[in-house]
Amino acid sequence: MRKRWQKVTFWTTLLILFVGFFLPLPVYLETPGEAEPLAQFVRVAGKHDRQPGKYMLTTVRLQQARPFTYLWFKTRPFTETISKDQLMGDASNRTFNQMQDYYMQSSINDAIKVAYQHAGESYHKKFLGIYVMSILKQSPFKSDLAIGDTITKIDGHQFKSVRAFIHYVKRQRVGQKVSITYQHRKTSKIAKRPLMKLPQTKHPGLGIGLVDHTKVQTKIPVKVKAGDIGGPSAGLMFTLAIYDQLSGQHLRHGRRIAGTGTMSARGKVGPIGGIDKKVVAANRAGASVFFAPDHPATKREKQLDPNYQNNYQVAKTTAKQIHSHMKIVPVKQFTDVLAYLKK
Incomplete structure (x- = not known):
């Protein structure tokens, strides 16, 4: 009888562990990702940027929850849960990834255009x-x-x-x-x-x-390979990395500079999601400056949420919460980034 009870306990424990670690839930966990050095992604005129310091793009880690990971991350700060419907709608994983890849490629195109335009170089x-x-x-x-x-x-x-x-x-x-x-x-x-x-x-x-x-297409060749990173939120930092190498101005002066924001073909910096998690990632990587999109709340946003905070406000609040010494810099246009770095 005792051996039978031990056997039942063993298989029950094994089943609980299997379900806890491997059963996928219809929920995704959004947590701080990494601050990736842009030199590994960007090459201008066949060369990578080897100047002192780093420009860094910041990411959010997105993973499908399992029962155990869900319970663990719910106790961690700067973690959000997103339903599959909120994230993908009725799109399949492959379709969702394909769309994220398109957004990234469009972002890279606009980053190249804006960088070459400000550097006075030709593009088509x-x-x-x-x-x-x-x-x-x-x-x-x-x-x-x-x-x-x-x-x-x-x-x-x-x-x-x-x-x-x-x-x-x-x-x-x-x-x-x-x-x-x-x-x-x-x-x-x-x-x-x-x-x-x-x-x-x-x-x-x-x-x-x-x-x-x-x-x-450009006269001076430029290649940007983002690897597995998707979405348009790296547009601002791609633009900065390309411009700095193209113009030869080397504006970071040995500093680790991070940031986030979409980049339009006209040089406007757009808001993104998960900026609190990106601030955490940049702080972990030792960034001293973080560029954050700064757009006033619309009437609609204020109606839906009277306490609404834009990206810049959330970034400042997050930096204060984690006791970071990073300088959070508000930007609306790419020219705001250049003005700050040239100052």
């Missing part, structure tokens, strides 16, 4: 085609296209913008068959299907969400 924006961002369930092209594909032609016609592409399709008829040429995982393919009536506009269409797929 090349239109590659129509990037597929989403596909309606009733789209006739659903069995052909995938998120991340690039449409290069329709009925043999090439276009220079999404706007021109949409204008052409609107002039056709619902039910009319059109032929599209597209790139799927670097392989060129062709599909011919009828146009559908779009639910909202009632115009003819393919039934996809689409954006411009472009690439910035």
